[in-house]
Amino acid sequence: MRMDEGIELSLTIAQIIQRLRGSHLHSQIERQAKECLHxxxxxxxxxxxxxxxxxxxxxxxxxxxxxxxxxxxxxxRHPPAPPEHLKEPLVYxxxxxxxxxxxxxxxxxxxxxxxxxxxxHMRPAAEQKELTNKWNEMGTxxxxxxRFRPVYAPKDFLEVLIGLRNPNHDSSExxxxxxxxxxxxxxxxxxxxxxxxEAYSELNLTSGQMGIDDHALxxxxxxxxxxxxxxxxxxxxVMEEDSAAAQQYSRQGCPTGLRADLWALILNATNxxxxxxxxxxxxxxxxxxxxxxxxxxxxxxxxxxSNDDYYFVFEDFLYQVLLCFSRDxxxxxxxxxxxxxxxxxxxxGEIISVIPFHGFxxxxxxxxxxxxxxxxxxxxxxxxxxxxxxxxxxxxxxxxGILSLCLxxxxxxxxxxxxxxxxxxxxxxxPLRLAFKWMVRAFSGYLSTDQLLLLWxxxxxxxxxxxxxxLAAAVFAFRAENLMEVTSLASAEAVLADLSTLKVxxxxxxxxxxxxx
Amino acid sequence: MEAVxxxxxxxxxxxxxxxxxxxxxxxxxxxxxxxxxxxxxxxxCVVDVNLPFGKPVNIEEVTFKNYYTAYVTVRLxxxxxxxxxxxxxxxxxxxxxxxxNPHTEGGSQDYYTIHRTQMQVEPDHVVxxxxxxxxxxxxxxxxxxxxxxxxxxxxPDPEKEVSDWLSDLTLTDQHPDLEGLPDxxxxxxxxxxxxxxxxxxxxxxxTASIGRxxxxxxxxxxxxxxx
Numbered sequence: 001m002r003m004d005e006g007i008e009l010s011l012t013i014a015q016i017i018q019r020l021r022g023s024h025l026h027s028q029i030e031r032q033a034k035e036c037l038h039x040x041x042x043x044x045x046x047x048x049x050x051x052x053x054x055x056x057x058x059x060x061x062x063x064x065x066x067x068x069x070x071x072x073x074x075x076x077r078h079p080p081a082p083p084e085h086l087k088e089p090l091v092y093x094x095x096x097x098x099x100x101x102x103x104x105x106x107x108x109x110x111x112x113x114x115x116x117x118x119x120x121h122m123r124p125a126a127e128q129k130e131l132t133n134k135w136n137e138m139g140t141x142x143x144x145x146x147r148f149r150p151v152y153a154p155k156d157f158l159e160v161l162i163g164l165r166n167p168n169h170d171s172s173e174x175x176x177x178x179x180x181x182x183x184x185x186x187x188x189x190x191x192x193x194x195x196x197x198e199a200y201s202e203l204n205l206t207s208g209q210m211g212i213d214d215h216a217l218x219x220x221x222x223x224x225x226x227x228x229x230x231x232x233x234x235x236x237x238v239m240e241e242d243s244a245a246a247q248q249y250s251r252q253g254c255p256t257g258l259r260a261d262l263w264a265l266i267l268n269a270t271n272x273x274x275x276x277x278x279x280x281x282x283x284x285x286x287x288x289x290x291x292x293x294x295x296x297x298x299x300x301x302x303x304x305x306s307n308d309d310y311y312f313v314f315e316d317f318l319y320q321v322l323l324c325f326s327r328d329x330x331x332x333x334x335x336x337x338x339x340x341x342x343x344x345x346x347x348x349g350e351i352i353s354v355i356p357f358h359g360f361x362x363x364x365x366x367x368x369x370x371x372x373x374x375x376x377x378x379x380x381x382x383x384x385x386x387x388x389x390x391x392x393x394x395x396x397x398x399x400x401g402i403l404s405l406c407l408x409x410x411x412x413x414x415x416x417x418x419x420x421x422x423x424x425x426x427x428x429x430x431p432l433r434l435a436f437k438w439m440v441r442a443f444s445g446y447l448s449t450d451q452l453l454l455l456w457x458x459x460x461x462x463x464x465x466x467x468x469x470x471l472a473a474a475v476f477a478f479r480a481e482n483l484m485e486v487t488s489l490a491s492a493e494a495v496l497a498d499l500s501t502l503k504v505x506x507x508x509x510x511x512x513x514x515x516x517x
Numbered sequence: 518m519e520a521v522x523x524x525x526x527x528x529x530x531x532x533x534x535x536x537x538x539x540x541x542x543x544x545x546x547x548x549x550x551x552x553x554x555x556x557x558x559x560x561x562c563v564v565d566v567n568l569p570f571g572k573p574v575n576i577e578e579v580t581f582k583n584y585y586t587a588y589v590t591v592r593l594x595x596x597x598x599x600x601x602x603x604x605x606x607x608x609x610x611x612x613x614x615x616x617x618n619p620h621t622e623g624g625s626q627d628y629y630t631i632h633r634t635q636m637q638v639e640p641d642h643v644v645x646x647x648x649x650x651x652x653x654x655x656x657x658x659x660x661x662x663x664x665x666x667x668x669x670x671x672x673p674d675p676e677k678e679v680s681d682w683l684s685d686l687t688l689t690d691q692h693p694d695l696e697g698l699p700d701x702x703x704x705x706x707x708x709x710x711x712x713x714x715x716x717x718x719x720x721x722x723x724t725a726s727i728g729r730x731x732x733x734x735x736x737x738x739x740x741x742x743x744x
Contacts, residue, residue, distance in 0.1 A: 017698060037712045044712060048705050081628040089626045166622070168585055170558075170658050187656055189621035397622055 016068055025067050029060050059241070066243040066268055090397050096164055097395040100157075104355055107151050112292050115147050119292045128287050135283070139306070139315035145299040150358035154440045157357070157393060158183075158433070161403055164395065181421065182410035183432045188397055190408035192415060196470065196512055200462065202251040205513045209505050210253025210454065234258045243268060250461035253454050253505070260370040266460050267383035271376045279375035282324035293355060297322045301361045310449045314368035321364050321378050326354060331386060354385075359437075362444040363389045366452050388465055392440050400465040405439050406432055408466065412473035416515050420480050429492050435472040438499070442468050451504045458508075471504060474511035478502070536580075536666035539568045544650075544661060560653050562586075564662065566646040573598070575670040576640035579631045585660040586650040587619035588612045591631065593638070594645040604644055609636040612651070619654040633670060641670070 020026055033051050036042055036058075042050040055061050088094045112119050123131070134141070162183045165171075169187060191199065203209070210230065234254065237245045238261045246265040254262045264270075286294075301318045305311040311318075325331070331354065354360075364381050371377040391401045398404065413421050413431055424431055438446050442465065443455055458467045475496070476483065482495045546559035568574050573596055590611050596604035610631055617623040633640050646667070652660040 033708075034711070037708070037715060042712075044709060047709055047712070051708075085626075085628065090622060091626060168658050170656055187621045189618050189623045 020064075020067060025063060029055065029064065032058065032060055062241055066241070066265075069243050069268075088396050088398075090166075092166055093164075093395055093397055096160070100160055100395055104151055108292065108355060111148070111151070117292055117295070120289055122288060123290050127290075131287050135287075135320070137316055138319040141298075143295070143298060145295060145302065148295045148299050150296060150300065151355055153358040154393075154437050155433075157402075157440070158436045161395065161406060164403070181414055181425065182407070183430050184403065184407040184410060186397075186403060186407065188399075188404050188407050190399075190404055190411055190469075191466070192411065193512060193515060193517065196466070200251075200467075200512060202461075203458075203505070203509055203512060205509050207252060209509070210255060210457075231255050231258075234262060238262060238265065241265060247461055247463065250457045252461075253457050256450075259453065259457070263370065263460060264376070264380055267380060267387070269376070269379040269383045271373070271379060275379050276375045278330070279324065279378050282327055282378075283320075285327045286323045291326065293326050294323055296356055297326065297361070300356055300358060304359055304445065305361045305365045308365070308445055311362075311365040311368070311445075314365060317368050317372075317374065317377060318361050318364055320374050321381055322356070322361060324378060325382065325385070326356065328382065331382060354390075357393060359441055359445070362441050366444055366449060366456070369449060369453070387463075388459060389442065391465060392442060402440060405465060405469040406436065408469040409435055409439065409472045412470070413476055416473075417477055417480060420476065420483055423484055424492065427487055427489070427492070429489050431476060434492060434496055435476070438475075439468050439472055443471065443499075446499045447502060447504060448500045451502065455504050467508065470511065471508055474507040475499065475502065477511050477515075478507055536668050537568060537574055539566055539667065541566055541665060558655060558658075560651060562650040562652075562661065564648040564650065564665070566648065566665065566667070568644055568646070568667070573642040573644050574667065576636075576643055576646075577633055577668045577670040579646075579665070579667050580629065581665040582628050582663040583615045583624065583626060584663055585616075585625045585657045586652055586662055587616045587654065587660075588614055588651040589662070590649040590651075591636070592647045592649065593640055593643045594647075595638075595640075595642050596644050598642055606647075607638045609638055609640055611637070619652060620656050 032055065036051060036054045039054065042054065052061075055064075084094060088097065109119070111117075131138075162185075164184075164186050166186060169185075171185065197204075201207075208230075230252075234249055235258065237249050238258055243265055246262045250262055250266060297319070301315060301322070305318055306315050363385065364377075367377055367381055367384070371380055388400065391398060392405075393402065395401075395403060410432055421431060442459070443452055447455065455467060455471060459465055479495055483492060486492045486495060542565040544562050544564045547561040547563065548559050576593075579591065590613070591609045592606055593609050594604050594606050613631065615624050615627070615629060648662060648665070650660060650662060
């Protein structure tokens with residue numbers, strides 16, 4: 001009803017004002033408003049309007065709009081619901097996440113005891129000096145990491161997800177057997193192709209996409225106009241510094257040269273002095289203390305990114321970002337609003353924000369292609385983590401959470417490739433076990449970098465990780481013929497081992513818009 | 518049925534209002550045919566809410582926490598105090614969806630508020646309320662509503678009536694209720710004062726220094742005393 005909407009709207013407005021009040025942007029705008037009083041065209045009689053129009057023309061209103069837009073991304077609040085409910089409404093999921101966090105922490109603690117390495121200790125002065133000097137080339141270090149092993153691997157997490165049960169769910173045999181085909185037994189609402197077609201209409205076969213339609217095969221005249229037009233639009237978007245427009249634009253892919261700016265705009269990841277200062281503080285923390293987790297980060301980078309043809313050059317950057325990230329308590333602040341607290345712990349008075357798992361560094365690696373300034377790279381990564389990546393290794397009912405993505409992948413396959421699903425089950429292969437590692441890393445390290453960035457354009461553009469599940473199903477659809485021939489798990493894995501030649505957008509487009517219904 | 522006191526404060530804001538004390542009968546799950554059959558899940562449940570005897574309530578809003586109920590219908594038994602007619606049942610809310618899809622988790626454990634403006638009838642002089650819960654899906658073992666609260670409608674503060682005729686004289690904008698924020702009028706008037714001050718300063722500029730932090734003409738930070 002309209003009046004109820006009005007009440008809700010003013011409540012939302014009041015909440016957003018509350019959150020923005022006292023922020024740096026607020027003091028900046030206040031200062032600007034005070035300074036503009038000196039201007040001759042600001043008159044006493046029309047003071048309010050004049051100040052307002054000044055703020056508009058000088059671009060401050062746009063900055064405020066961006067900040068409000070960012071706040072709107074957070075979930076709405078209804079007065080009666082307690083905070084943990086806003087994080088995650090389902091009680092059994094909250095419990096599962098809490099016990100998973102405990103398990104991870106216990107594993108870390110026992111590793112510490114077993115190896116005789118303290119969870120945190122202060123570095124001696126000489127070591128601090130050495131690290132400061134070597135900050136830009138930490139990759140040259142070759143510490144002995146053989147004793148350290150990752151706290152957990154994605155497949156351990158998959159087992160937890162598979163074991164998840166709703167105590168109120170009736171799983172007797174009378175119920176449709178469809179739920180017993182796949183591994184995920186939680187009845188979350190996931191979207192099927194008809195709904196996805198509506199939601200992702202910009203990916204229609206008739207719409208131009210960056211990365212396909214600027215291919216050389218198209219007539220040069222058409223190519224030039226189309227590319228120029230897209231480039232022009234994106235330039236305007238960047239110059240106007242419009243977050244919402246950038247997000248809308250990103251749905252059809254970003255031009256390579258402007259991607260860095262567009263992403264920073266969408267994520268509202270500024271690189272203002274206080275951001276740089278925050279990064280420097282974290283860096284100081286790294287130099288002062290050595291955390292057990294640091295060794296895990298080193299090991300992860302050495303095992304994954306350093307071995308990758310595309311990312312090994314960024315090894316030093318990865319250390320600079322990840323070591324700081326593991327100490328960033330501001331990351332935890334944000335999780336008060338969002339669902340699912342990531343695994344955190346107090347270690348001798350220091351809070352670790354995130355305990356990395358095997359492959360964690362791959363979240364950062366692709367970003368190194370876009371940003372070469374460490375504090376900017378750090379800010380963008382932190383925003384991406386807070387908005388999207390943390391959902392890939394937490395237990396929640398969120399539509400972008402890994403649980404929903406797994407279920408969506410299974411359902412898409414069961415609905416549109418039933419023969420393939422059945423065949424794989426017959427030979428003892430569960431498709432999710434093959435696709436899980438792709439989804440948990442948002443395909444980083446599996447696709448070629450340019451294709452990966454096109455995929456992540458859509459994650460940002462649609463503010464959802466759903467495309468990751470859709471792509472996983474699309475890959476199976478693409479390789480369906482070969483998969484129907486295999487007779488063992490090993491050969492199925494071999495068919496899906498190399499994704500580096502895949503073109504992401506045609507696969508998604510064909511799967512969503514050309515699948516017979 | 519115990520007689521219970523109704524607690525009510527005279528404040529206008531919903532935050533201060535206490536819910537009505539009432540008794541809730543045990544929910545009744547309806548079955549077709551033989552009520553003893555345990556094998557078939559019931560898809561309909563009726564929850565009767567008996568408000569304090571002799572004190573009809575004007576309802577402001579009803580809040581509850583869902584537990585896997587798909588749809589809720591609210592029926593009210595109203596007794597008009599002016600007329601001698603017997604109390605009548607009416608439907609306030611029909612089949613309000615609480616879950617996006619009865620078979621999946623969305624909305625299954627959410628908190629809900631039904632405000633009087635969302636109701637099809639005026640929920641005044643209510644003696645009894647009946648909540649009819651429906652869950653057609655076989656996916657769930659049980660369904661219910663928890664923590665049901667009914668908040669009474671409070672009349673606006675009588676003191677406001679005095680200023681009614683005052684507000685007729687001055688035209689004020691309708692601002693949304695922004696709690697804790699300064700009044701826009703005071704902010705703009707203080708900005709006007711600041712502006713006037715800056716104008717005065719500009720016209721009366723002197724070359725004499727303020728001399729607040731000078732000591733013998735020099736400005737030495739270590740000579741600043743911090744009290």
